[in-house]
Amino acid sequence: MNLKSKLAFAASGIALLCSVSAAQAEVLFWSTQARPAEEAQAMRQQVLSGFGPGVDYQPNEEGPWLTRLQAEGQAGSGSIGVLGALHGNFSAIDPETLVDLDGFDAAISSETFASLAKLGTDTMQYMPWMQASYIMAANKEALEYLPDGADIDALTYDQLIAWAANVHEAEGSPKFGFPAGPKGLKHRFFQGYLYPSYTNGVVRTFASAEAVTAWEKFRELWEHTNPASTNFAFMQEQLLSGDAWIVFDHTSRLAQAFNERPDDFVAFPAPAGPAGRGFMPVLAGVAIPETAPDKDEARALVEYMLTPEAQIATLRATSFFPVIDVDLPDDLPPAVKAAGDAVAKMSSAEDANPGLLPSGLGEKSGDFSRVYNDTFERIILAGQPIEQVLEDQKATLQRIMDETGAPCWAPDAPSEGACPVE
């Protein structure tokens, strides 16, 4: 190698090093949200492009998300700048590993959200970032089968069952759709909708007489549920294909249906049971891990995410709603309008019975959801007797509550210490 080529070699090496360090200057935004390719792309192009220093937005499944975070924590140094995840993901993390976020100017519109974000400590561990909920949606063709006297904005579970039965009879096949696949959010339906609506609780009332009624009702509904539901994950697909006409799912998992064919579908509030209209607000937040390479820049990004412009851009990109008070523009995508109306009707209903996402369970939140999923699989799919399954699962649930010491959350009555299963 002569001197010239040696020099050229060295120069290209330096150039390479520079480009690598330039790439590292971007804040790594490690998120469990906005995972579908289109949403991730929209986050990058429409939301995060407005942040000067640049952002490397990397959405992930929850497992790998947590695994890398833990690995960086154990190593004591890391490259993740900002974390984006659901409240439930954060509650599985030791607050010690997150940077305290007090001193932000952003006005979080909900006090409940602000106190959730403290994760049981005195200071903000994450900043609320965006919110959503679960709603019902239906193909307009199903509307003509609504039972007499039923108001679609104030349905009861009995009316929903009757409606699904009418459609089933008229169409010859069950058309209620339920996200019961491995990636479906069925556990949230049991925890935030079915149980609160019938038992006014989630944990305390797990094996109560009202819970037996709730499962009996769900079994009735299941008779009119598309049996392929055990493969369903995002109900927008089945709405669009016509495999399901009436569905329950997360607003962002229904968005595509409303955006593609806004005139064909309606969104409406979840049904009500004897104990009110149970529903579950969903909260996502942004946090900074203690191992973040550049905490100031990460802070700047968190601050940026809470600006009105970024909040509205996030709404457009993900169909998750702002957590601060902003004036929504008129030209929002159809999915946002439809879902927004339904959520507003649901939360302002007279019989509204909001239930929080499970909290305080730490790394046991997966086990907690598994109790509800197992109960569903055993009662509904395997046809086992309700009382016996509830008794069985009750022991598992009690063990989880005892191990974590998690106190009750709404709508369960507050408890001293671990929430008891009565």
Added chain:
Amino acid sequence: MDARLLPYLLILPVTLFLGVFFLYPFFLVAQQAFTTGAGFTLDNFRDVVSYWKFPISLKNTFLLALCVVPIQLALSLLMATMVSRMEKGRDLVLYVWTIPLGISDLAAGIIWLAIFEQSGFLNSMMTGLGLADQPVNFLSYQNPLMVFVAIMLAEIWRATAIMLVIIVAGIGLIPKEYYEAAEVFGASPWQRFLRVTLPLLRPSLQTALILRVVLAFEVFAVVAALGGTLFPVLMGEIYAYQFDLQNGGAAAALALIVLAISLAFTLIILRALRVPKGATI
């Protein structure tokens, strides 16, 4: 250099690689499986085995391996014999047959889901041809047999090629003289296959079977795509423990159980298809 040292020197990189990327993680996993924070314990194993889905997923995994592998063995033998007789276009046929090898198993599962789904290809075809008035729901909890068959078909489609490749290579190694001699003595094609090909194919069959059986116990993505929550298998439970429940200890324990099963079957196959010393080609 000493010629006796050369072989060891040549396998050194692979040994190092295996040591770092297989043995070391293996010991970590084993350690994780036998500890829960307070020293040695079998709690993880107890937890995993006493969960109500464990017997079901164990049964399903075995059943699937038992039904899929023999069919794949027969199919790959048939395909390999066909290919080895071909004069022209042999490579082309081999390429086409091995296409599924290049497809990830999740993708394979999704392809077959697109076929069997309610609004999938099979249903559109059947309604289009007038065979059914309404789309049939193949993959439902009311129809576990159909779910099983769909998973079987997808697995056969996806993973037969790996055996095919090994067996084609094995057949290529068998000297033509054996066949010529057999023909001279008037052996029929079937007799030649049974008496010449099969016995001489033993080493390849051994490799192919071990590989395939071990992979069959690790079946996951195809099942997840087609069976959803309906057909729990061991690998799916490991995934659920690790990622849904964040319980690495239980996942590690279950992984060791799968490893033990795989090892047991590898030993059985090694023993059943052993090639006596001095009988190699």
